Amino acid sequence: MTDRAERADRAERADRTERADRTERAGRTQSDRVRHDRPLWGPTTGTGPRPEPRPLSAGAAVEFQGVSRWYGNVVAVNDISFVLASGVTGLLGPNGAGKSTILHLLAGLLRPSDGVVAIRGGPAWRNPAIYREIGLVPERESVHPFLSGYEFALLNARLQALPRPEEAARRAIETVGLTDARDRPVATYSKGMRQRVKIAGALVHEPAILLLDEPFNGMDPRQRLQMMELFAQMAAEGRVILFSSHILEEVERLAQNVLVIVSGRLAAAGDFREIRRLMTDRPHTFTIRSSDDRRLAAALVGHPSVFGVELTDGRLAVRTSDYAGFARALPAIARSGGLSILELLPTDEDLESVFGYLVRR
Amino acid sequence: MTSSDGVVRPGGGASSPTGSIYDIGYRGYDGPRLGRRHAVAALFRHSLRSVFGIGRPARAKILPLVCLAIPALIATVVVGMTALAARVGAGEIGLLPGHAELVGVVSAFPTILVAAQAPELLGRDVRYRVLTLYFSRALLRVDYALSRLAALATAVAVVLLLPQVILSVGAILLTPDVSGALGRELAYWPAILGSTLVNAFVPAALALALASLIVRRAYATAAIFGVFIIPGIVAAIIVALDLGSASRQIVLLDIGAVLDGANAWFFGISATNETLAKTDVPTWEALVAAIVAGAGAAAVLVQRYRTVAA
């Protein structure tokens, strides 16, 4: 093998070994854990089916503890617990899963039927003081159509009792990029502009916690990118940003952590790549490009961790149940056959696959 | 082809990908299509149910049921008192309302019903912008307007007829001479039907016309209410001033008086409404005014829906 390929190979091996070790560690705790039809708890929460009521995490900005919300016989939110730290968290789920309900519970607009919703240690319900720290961008609710964009931001600034509301309003409008349209009534705005003016209204007091319900609805790609940059920047400043979406691409791009909600339950939480690795009951798929796909395929089929091999399109698709085992075995197999691996990609570690697995459970 | 676990298995070899689409169930509809008449009938039925809150949550039923129940109750009380008087031997109580007077006694309830329900009928479709869905079917714009009108008028008619039926049944059951009573009651019914027709159609048309012009339901209800009541008070004042025979025509702006006059014409009695009675305006004039008002309102309604943005 060439030098370069060997180095690449070694680097790959080292990388794979490290990840394999991590997975094994996770896998060990995984096997002690209960069956996979229970909700998975990610790194940010405790493990186990139902945590005992704990004292609220000191200093945690946003916390859900065993929160449920039902309307008569319909359970909209079913025993959800999580803690949010600074950074961007995506609230992901199909329509009707309960994302809006969770955001409304966090914003103190709904009373939890069970459990505790805590903002900075205090309850969210019946506690107007939290609104100094929170900015909410609701999905459906609209702005008074007769107000201009600037006037709306100004109204929000005044209601927040800011010392210099005009300045804050102007800054907020500028931040969302509505300076040109700010004196026109909101009734003349496009949908994306209306979204942005709502965001401006929520940013006016520079809140530490930002709750957004499908914020990129109706925005064109350029506006979306701008808003994403804004939120990423705000998160880097230490704010807690939670946004809901059912568009995986948005969440994948922006969120550092995800909370996956399916039918009111928390199906998974944490970094979605880690979540994927925890799902060992789903076969992993990899795409490999090598110097000789066919021979590699033949060699791989013989290995116990591989249970599907496919030659398609100039690539080799491999399905394996044992991530760690395969990761260790592949370089050895390749070397013993005198083959070079040119490309190795996991194909279903993207959020879409993870999400699909979670929803289809 | 894509199988359920997302793995693509091409049908042909790697060089000639094939694909097929399977018919998994979507079918166009080739069967018979019910036409415009059925659409109108369906909308009528739906509107009528909606006015009485059928098919809506319980809260929506309260008001229409109150409007239905109280006049019926009043009629029942009248029947009861007549029975009591007969039992005691006091003879007929002259003050009790008969068929003709009953309309005046319960006149508040058609007003309440149309003021509350006309904006409900029209407002939701405009607010949620579903008119396009209606008009992209066999239903014409004028059909929509008239169908809603027919439904609301029918609902008011039901509210007005129920007490009349109770009175008739009571009268028949109370006397020993059933066939005679039956004959007497039947004689009333042409007048009852005519009066009910006018007293149902006119308020419904007026309320719907106003509701079609004022989108916000709360304001529409207030406006309907105002239009039904305020001219009456003003007319009463002007009539009391006795400014001359021309000024008496002002009473024709009072919807309550006009409807009462129309009712009086059907029953061949003189007007019971105070204001109307004070003027010498003949009852047929009131009837004509009522019909004109109703037709005019219906025209406004239809025209409004011809031009409203769907």
Added chain:
Amino acid sequence: MILTIGAVTIRSLLSRRRSLLLALLALLPIAVALLVRLSGRVGPGLDAITDIVLDRLVVTTLVPLAALVFGTTALGAELDDGTAVFLLVKPIARWRIVAAKLAVAVTLTVLLTAPAALLAGAILLADGPGLAVPIGAAVGTAVGAATYATIFLALSLITTRALPVGLVYVLVWEGILAGLFEGTRVLSVRQYALGIAEAIGHPDNPDPSLLDGRTALLLAALAVGIAVAIAVRRLITFEIGEAD
């Protein structure tokens, strides 16, 4: 804060067309009063007409109507179309929000009706014994307007159908039932207004069928107090409508 909320509320309540219509409505009693004067009617007939104008037109019809419109939509319209959320997620005590909305509803209703009562009464009784009756009418109207507006505002927080319910109250309760039984006078806002007007207008020989002025004022204050308490309580425990 209250001013800020109040300003937005006024802007949303009074569009140009609406303000025009309402102004015309406020002028109606005055126009009628002028017409009556021009007709030259005097004596007991005039008293009867004055009664119709001030009682039936203004107090019984215009005041509840205006109070219904302003009272139920001052807060209710925003709750209905969702714009209330932006107000609720602010660090403002809920009673302040209620106070602001109430101030607007009451002020608009009173401004629409009390001057009309005053002027109409003054015109009608221009050669009468002083302004006691018109002033009484104005004050009674104002108290009635404030009470109605407060009750309907509280109602708008209890049900989304506040306006029809209020209508039923006005038409059925105050129109029909309250007139039937004397004891129910204490539960009728119209009676409060009339009682106060009578106490100021005819302090020496008030009409005994009406409530005594002090009692009326007390009852009105009580009604307002209860309504405000209910409204604040409902706003504190307000939950947003069902999300998806």
